[in-house]
Amino acid sequence: MAITTTDPMLGRLVDGRYEIVARVARGGMATVYRATDRRLDREVAVKVMHPHLADGVDGAAFVSRFRREARAAARLTHPGVVAVYDQGVDGDTSYLAMEYVPGTNLRRELHTSGALTLDRALDVVAQVLAALAAAHRKGLVHRDVKPENVLVVGDDAVPGGTAQDDAPGGTPPGTRVKVADFGLARAVTEVTTTTTGTVLGTVAYLAPEVITSGTCDARTDVYAVGVLAYELVTGTLPYAGETPIQVAFHHVHEDLPAPSALVDWLPAEVDALVASFAARDAERRPPDAGAALAAVEAL
Incomplete structure (x- = not known):
């Protein structure tokens, strides 16, 4: 009998703003989703960090570094760089909101x-x-x-x-x-x-x-x-x-x-x-x- 696994992020509203529409890719650090920014009514990519990165006694250190580096990346403006729009933590979910690049x-x-x-x-x-x-x-x-x-x-x-x-x-x-x-x-x-x-x-x-x-x-x-x-x-x-x-x-x-x-x-x-x-x-x-x-x- 086949077992169907549903990604719990699908359909979720992250930080009261980003509605998760579909999963795009999964890597060693994070999973990327296509989402709708309800505030600005635009399509974005939301990259959700794997929870284990923020687990344990060093979780706060990761979140702090993650926020600092996300701010640095957001200051980088170049047509050849995927733009970073926003970063945040919603409960146990650390995320980046970025330019969605089809292809x-x-x-x-x-x-x-x-x-x-x-x-x-x-x-x-x-x-x-x-x-x-x-x-x-x-x-x-x-x-x-x-x-x-x-x-x-x-x-x-x-x-x-x-x-x-x-x-x-x-x-x-x-x-x-x-x-x-x-x-x-x-x-x-x-x-x-x-x-x-x-x-x-x-x-x-x-x-x-x-x-x-x-x-x-x-x-x-x-x-x-x-x-x-x-x-x-x-x-x-x-x-x-x-x-x-x-x-x-x-x-x-x-x-x-x-x-x-x-x-x-x-x-x-x-x-x-x-x-x-x-x-x-x-x-x-x-x-x-x-x-x-x-x-x-x-x-």
Whole structure:
């Protein structure tokens, strides 16, 4: 006999303002819902933190950091960044209200179509770096750059569809991307690292210094973009199929393999760009996303 599980958030009115309409996605930190802002009569995305993050003696520390980082993210205004409108706590529910972006994300694009064409891959990387550069200028580091946090908005995207319904060959021309989750990763990382000693993040994109010492700055984001660029042009991660501890070992002790080792027609300049962004020594990387963006534009 089949058992039907209903999400208790569906239909709920959060903080007396946000009516939850549908669940969009679920990740390691939070669940995202499409909602209606009754006060302003507009569609928004509401990201609800998983309750366990605010449990226990350190719950207050998480909520405090979450609020502080949400305020910082809300001050970041850039067309390539998912806008944060509001944050709050409703009972045991910590939430962010954000711009609702119809379409898909880079992870689904890669799963559906594999590697992007080189020009589209470089265009997407440039857009991601432009968004990160705006954050770095304000002293805000993302800490969790990965395909799941890069939302793809095609010109023909509609709610419930994807930006690639009519583009089997890769991300369609004119596609814009927006980077999501500024601030959230920092809030969760701080409380998790402080209380458990655990490094939080998707290990496939973590810079060596994060793994070895937990330190993080703008160059950490640049490293993650280097891994992202590798994935976009090859269609796979550099250490796919291995355990997290094995992946972490590779990042700390080995240089990232050249993309042309998998895609032999890729020019040496692309190999050099990826190697520069994903250098194990942070001092050898571009100092921030603005400098990295200049390198992509020169290429």
